[in-house]
Amino acid sequence: MRHFVLTIAILGSALLLTVALALQVRHTPRFETVRAGYLSSDRAILDRNGQVVDEVRLETGVRRLNWVRLSEVPAVLVDVLLQSEDKLFHYHPGLDPLARGAGGTISMQLSALLEPSSGQLSHMWKTLVLEAAWNKREILEAYFNLTVFRGELQGIAAASLGLLDKPPADLTLAESALLVALIHAPNASLAQAQGRACQLLRKMKTPEDCASLSARHLNSIEQGYSIRPFARLAPHMARHLAAMTLPNSGSLVRSTLDRQIQWVAMVSLQTQIASLQSQSSSDGAVVVIENDSGNVLAYVGNTRAGNKTDAALDPHPAGSTLKPFLYAKAIDERILTAATRLEDISKPVTTRAALSADLNLPAVKTLELLGVETFLQTMTELGFTNLERPEVYGPTLALSTADVRLVELTNAYRTLVNGGMWSPLHYSPDQLSEVSAQRVFSPAAAFVITEMLIKPGALWTALKSGDNWCVGFSEKYTVGVWTAELSAAQGATPVWQEVMGFLHGHEASRAPDVPRGLVKRNEWFLSGTEPSRRVISRIAYPKNHDLIALDSVLKDRRLFFQIVAPQTDQNLYLNGHRLGLAQPFQAWEPHSGKYKLELRDSQGQVIDKIRFEVRGRSVASR
Numbered sequence: 001m002r003h004f005v006l007t008i009a010i011l012g013s014a015l016l017l018t019v020a021l022a023l024q025v026r027h028t029p030r031f032e033t034v035r036a037g038y039l040s041s042d043r044a045i046l047d048r049n050g051q052v053v054d055e056v057r058l059e060t061g062v063r064r065l066n067w068v069r070l071s072e073v074p075a076v077l078v079d080v081l082l083q084s085e086d087k088l089f090h091y092h093p094g095l096d097p098l099a100r101g102a103g104g105t106i107s108m109q110l111s112a113l114l115e116p117s118s119g120q121l122s123h124m125w126k127t128l129v130l131e132a133a134w135n136k137r138e139i140l141e142a143y144f145n146l147t148v149f150r151g152e153l154q155g156i157a158a159a160s161l162g163l164l165d166k167p168p169a170d171l172t173l174a175e176s177a178l179l180v181a182l183i184h185a186p187n188a189s190l191a192q193a194q195g196r197a198c199q200l201l202r203k204m205k206t207p208e209d210c211a212s213l214s215a216r217h218l219n220s221i222e223q224g225y226s227i228r229p230f231a232r233l234a235p236h237m238a239r240h241l242a243a244m245t246l247p248n249s250g251s252l253v254r255s256t257l258d259r260q261i262q263w264v265a266m267v268s269l270q271t272q273i274a275s276l277q278s279q280s281s282s283d284g285a286v287v288v289i290e291n292d293s294g295n296v297l298a299y300v301g302n303t304r305a306g307n308k309t310d311a312a313l314d315p316h317p318a319g320s321t322l323k324p325f326l327y328a329k330a331i332d333e334r335i336l337t338a339a340t341r342l343e344d345i346s347k348p349v350t351t352r353a354a355l356s357a358d359l360n361l362p363a364v365k366t367l368e369l370l371g372v373e374t375f376l377q378t379m380t381e382l383g384f385t386n387l388e389r390p391e392v393y394g395p396t397l398a399l400s401t402a403d404v405r406l407v408e409l410t411n412a413y414r415t416l417v418n419g420g421m422w423s424p425l426h427y428s429p430d431q432l433s434e435v436s437a438q439r440v441f442s443p444a445a446a447f448v449i450t451e452m453l454i455k456p457g458a459l460w461t462a463l464k465s466g467d468n469w470c471v472g473f474s475e476k477y478t479v480g481v482w483t484a485e486l487s488a489a490q491g492a493t494p495v496w497q498e499v500m501g502f503l504h505g506h507e508a509s510r511a512p513d514v515p516r517g518l519v520k521r522n523e524w525f526l527s528g529t530e531p532s533r534r535v536i537s538r539i540a541y542p543k544n545h546d547l548i549a550l551d552s553v554l555k556d557r558r559l560f561f562q563i564v565a566p567q568t569d570q571n572l573y574l575n576g577h578r579l580g581l582a583q584p585f586q587a588w589e590p591h592s593g594k595y596k597l598e599l600r601d602s603q604g605q606v607i608d609k610i611r612f613e614v615r616g617r618s619v620a621s622r
Contacts, residue, residue: 028129028130028133029114030133031133031134031138031141031142034114034142035067035141035142035145038064038067038145038146039064039251040064040065040066040067040251041057041058041059041062041063041064041065042055042056042057042058042063042064042065042251043055043056043057043058043238043241043242043251043252043253044066044251044252044253045234045237045238045241045253045255045257046252046253046254046255047255047257047258047259047262048254048255048256048257048258048295048297048429049258049259050254051259052231053231053233053234053237053238053255053257053259053262054231054232054233054234054235054237054238055231055232055238056235056238056239056241056242058242061152062152062154063152063153063154063158063162063227064154064155064157064158065155065157065158065161065227066157066251067145067155067157068141068144068145068155068156068157068168069141070137070140070141070144072167072168072169073140073141073144073156073168073169074168074169074170074171074176076171076172076173076176077144077156077168077171077176077179077180078140079176079204080173080176080177080180080200080204081106081140081143081144081176081180082106083200083203083204084180084181084183084200085105085106085109085180085183086105086106086107089105089106089107089136089140090136092105093128093131094107094108094111094127094128094130094131095107095108095124095127095128104127105127106139106140106143107127107130107131107139108123108124108127109143109147110130110139110142110143110146111123111126111127111130113143113146113147114130114142114146144156144168145157147183148186149163149179149182149183149186150163150182150186150187150225151186151187151225153225156168156179158227159179159182160175160179161227161228162225162226162227163178163179163225164178164179165226165228172209172212173201173204173206173209174197174201174209174210174212174213175213177197177198177200177201177204177209178193178194178197178213180197180200181193181196181197181199181200182196194210194213197210197213198210198213233259233262233263233266234255234257234262234299234300235301236299236300236301236302236310236312236313237255237257237296237299237301237427239310240299240310240313240427241253241255241427241428244427244428244431253428253430254428254429254430255296255427255428256290256293256295256296256297256426256427256428256429257296257297257298257299258297258298261288261297261298261499261502261503262297262298262299262300264298264498264499264502265286265288265298265300265495265499266286266298266300268286268495268498268499269284269285269286269300269303269481269483269495270303272284272483272491272494272495272498273303273483273491276486276490276491282303282304282484283302283303283307283309283311283483283484284300284302284303284311284481284482284483284484284491284492284495285300285301285302285310285311285312285406285481285482286298286299286300286312286479286480286481286495286499287299287300287312287406287407287410287479287480288477288478288479288499288503289410289411289414289425289477289478289479290476290477291414291417291418291473291475291476291477291478292418292476293426294411294414294423294424294425294426295425295426296407296425296426296427297477298499299312299407299427300312301313311406311482311484312405312406312407312482313405313406313407314405315386315403315404315405316403316404316405316406316468316482316484317401317402317403317467317468318401318402318403318404318409318469319399319466319467319468319469320358320360320363320399320464320466320467321404321409321464321466321467321469321471322379322397322398322402322404323355323358323363323398323464324355324413324416324449324452324453324464325375325378325379325382325412326363326366326367326370326375326398327351327354327355327363327366327449327452328416328420328441328445328446328448328449329370329374329375329378329441329445330351330366330369330370331351331445331448331449331526332441332442332444332445332526333370333374334526334528334529335366335369335370335585336351336366336369336584337351337523337525337526337529337530338350338351338352338448338452338523338524338525339351339352339521339522339523339525339531340584341566341568341583341584342354342361342362342365342366342583343361343362343365343580343581343583344359344361344362345361347568347581348568348581348583349362350523351366351452352452352523355449355452355453356452358466360398360399363398363399364395364396364398364399365585366398367395367397367398368395368587369560369585372390372393372394372395372397373390375397375398376390376393376397378440379402379412381422381438381440382408382411382412382415382422382440383408383411383412383422383424384402384404384405384408384409384412385405385408386403386404386405387402388402406469406480406481406482407425407480409469409471409480410471410478410479410480411424411425411478413464413471413472413473413478413480414473414478415440415441415446416441416446416449416450416453416462416473417446417450417462417473417475417478417512418446419443419446419447419512419515420439420440420441420442420443420445420446421437421438421439421440422437422438422439422440423436423437423438424437442517442526443515443516443517444515444516444517444518444526444527445526447512447514447515447518447524448518448524448526450462450512451524453472454511455472459474459500459501459504459508459509460474460475460508460509460510460511461473461474461500461509463496465488465489465492465493465496466488467487467488468482468483468484468485468486468487468488468491468492469481469482469488469492470488470492470493470495470496471496472496472500474500474503474504474509475508475509475510475511475512476503476504476507476509477500477503477504479496479499479500479503480496481493481495481496481499483495531565536564536565537563537564537565537566537567537570537582537599537607537608538563538564538565538599538607538608539561539562539563539564539597539599539608539609539610540562540563540564541560541561541562542561542597542610542612543610543612544610544611544612545610545611545612546610546612546613547612547613547615548590548612548613548614548615549614549615549616550590550592550614550615550616551616557589557590558587558588558589558590559587559588559589559590560585560586560587560588561579561585561586561588561597562584562585563582563583563584563585563586563599564584566581566582566583566584566599567582567601568581569601569602570582570599570600570601570602570607571599571600571602572586572597572598572599572600573597573598573599573600574588574595574596574597574598575595575596576596582599590614591614592614592615592616593613593614594611594612594613595611595612595613595614596609596610596611597609597610597611597612
C-alpha cells in the first residue's frame with residue numbers, strides 16, 4: 001500500500017510538473033520573436049533598387065551586425081563550441097551536471113542571455129522551459145548571435161569581422177577555436193587567448209592547427225578591432241537618414257539614392273578635384289534630384305568619405321546663383337520684362353543680357369525696385385532656411401551676401417523647371433513629411449527665366465554657373481555642384497556636365513511646353529507687358545501737376561520716375577539738367593520745390609514732359 005501511494009505521489013508530481021512546464025512554455029518568447037527583435041547596431045542604407053550604398057552605426061556600447069543563421073556557421077565552429085561548452089548538447093534536456101562550460105550548458109547560458117535570473121533553481125527551471133519551447137538548432141543559432149565575444153562585440157558576425165576581418169562562413173578550425181576561447185574570457189590577453197585556443201585544439205586532437213594562429217590573428221585580439229563597412233558610397237546621406245524618423249526601418253533603411261548615379265557623382269567630383277592638385281581646394285559636393293518626384297538620387301557631401309563635413313548642407317556664399325529667382329519675381333510682379341533695359345556701368349542692357357552676362361549693377365537695381373523684404377520672402381518660399389533679417393543684407397542680397405545650402409539651392413532651381421511649383425525633397429520612400437508643395441512663381445515667369453538659362457547643345461539643359469557653383473536642370477533631373485576655392489569653370493561646371501551627360505546617356509531631354517499667359521514679340525512677355533505695335537515712349541509717373549509730399553516718399557527716401565517703353569537713345573532731364581539715359585524706373589532723392597521732368601530723344605527733342613511739385617522738409621534739413 002505504501003509503495004502504491006508513493007507511486008501515485010510521484011506520478012502526480014510528474015503530471016503537475018508537466019502541466020506547469022506546458023503552461024510556462026506558452027509564455028516563453030518564441031525563437032522567431034527573438035530573431036525578429038534582434039537589431040543590428042549598424043543600419044544598412046539601401047538605394048532605390050535595394051542595393052547597399054552605405055552603413056551607419058546607431059547604437060554605442062555594443063556592436064552587433066546582422067543576424068547569422070545556423071546554416072551560415074561553419075561546422076568546425078559548431079564542433080569547437082560543443083567541445084568547449086557542452087559535449088552532450090544534443091542529448092540532454094537542457095541540464096547536464098557534467099557540462100564543462102563556465103555557465104553550465106549552452107541552453108543554460110542562452111537562458112541567462114535571454115532573461116537573467118536571480119536564483120539557481122529559477123535559472124534551471126527557465127532552461128527546461130526553453131528546451132521545451134525551442135529545438136536544438138534554434139538554441140545554437142540564438143547562442144551564436146547573442147553571445148558577447150570580446151568588449152562590445154556581440155554575436156559571431158561582429159566577432160568574426162571585427163577581430164579576424166572575415167565573415168563567419170570563412171572561419172578555419174584554428175580561428176574558430178580562438179573565438180570560442182574568448183567566450184568566457186573576453187578580456188583575455190594575447191597569450192591567454194592563444195593558450196585557451198591551443199588547449200581546445202589539443203582536445204580535438206588537432207594540435208597542429210594551433211601553429212596556424214598567425215601574429216595577425218593574435219594582434220587583432222590585443223590591439224582592438226575594426227569592422228570595415230560593406231559599402232561607403234554615401235556617408236553623409238547615411239547620417240542624414242539616421243537622424244530622421246522612419247517607420248519600420250529596422251536595420252535596413254531604404255533611400256531614394258541610385259547607387260550608379262551616386263557612384264558617378266562621387267567619382268566625377270573626386271577626379272576633378274584631384275586633377276587640380278596645385279589648387280588649395282579639397283572640398284566639394286554634388287546633389288542630383290529627380291524633377292517630378294523630388295527624390296534625391298545622389299548626395300555627395302564631400303570629396304572624401306571620411307570627412308564628416310557635409311558641404312551639401314553647410315551654408316556657403318550664394319554668389320550669383322540667386323539672380324534667376326530675383327528676375328523671376330520681378331517679372332512676375334510685372335516690374336520688369338525680359339526686354340527691359342537696365343542701367344549698367346557702360347550702357348543699358350536688357351534683363352536677358354544682364355542675367356546671361358552675370359552683371360551685378362542691373363541685379364542691384366532690380367532688387368531696389370522689388371524690395372529686399374519681398375525677395376527674402378521669395379527665398380523663404382523656395383526653401384532657404386538660414387536667412388537673416390532684411391536689414392542684414394541690403395541691396396547686396398542680389399550678389400553674394402546670403403549664405404545658402406547646396407541641397408536647398410538645387411531644389412530651388414528645380415522649382416523653375418517644375419513651372420514655379422516648389423515641393424520638399426525626399427530622401428527615403430518611408431519619409432514622413434508635413435510640408436506641402438506651394439507655388440512660388442507663375443508658370444509664365446518660370447518659363448521666361450528657364451528660357452534665359454538654356455545652354456545651346458544637343459541636350460536640352462538650362463544652368464547657372466558662377467563663383468564656386470554650377471546648378472541647372474534637364475527635363476528630368478536637377479543637378480547642383482559646389483567646389484571650394486575654385487571657379488565654376490575649374491571645378492563645378494565640368495562635374496555638372498559629366499553627371500548630366502551620364503544621366504541622359506541613353507535618353508533625350510525635351511524643352512518644356514510654353515505655358516499660357518505668354519506673348520512672343522521677339523522676346524517672351526507675360527501677357528499685358530508686351531510692347532505695343534506702335535511704341536510710344538512717355539512719362540507714366542509722376543503725373544502732370546502731381547503734388548508729392550515728402551512724408552509719403554518710401555522709407556529709403558527715394559522717388560522713382562516711371563517711363564513707359566524707353567528707347568536706348570532717350571534721356572531724362574529734370575529742370576533742364578540731364579539725369580541720364582531713360583530707364584523704366586529712375587531713382588531720385590526728392591527735395592521740396594517745383595520741377596519739370598522731360599523725356600528727350602537723341603536730338604534733344606522733347607518727347608514727353610510733366611510738371612510736379614514736392615512739398616515738405618528736405619532730407620538734408622532733417
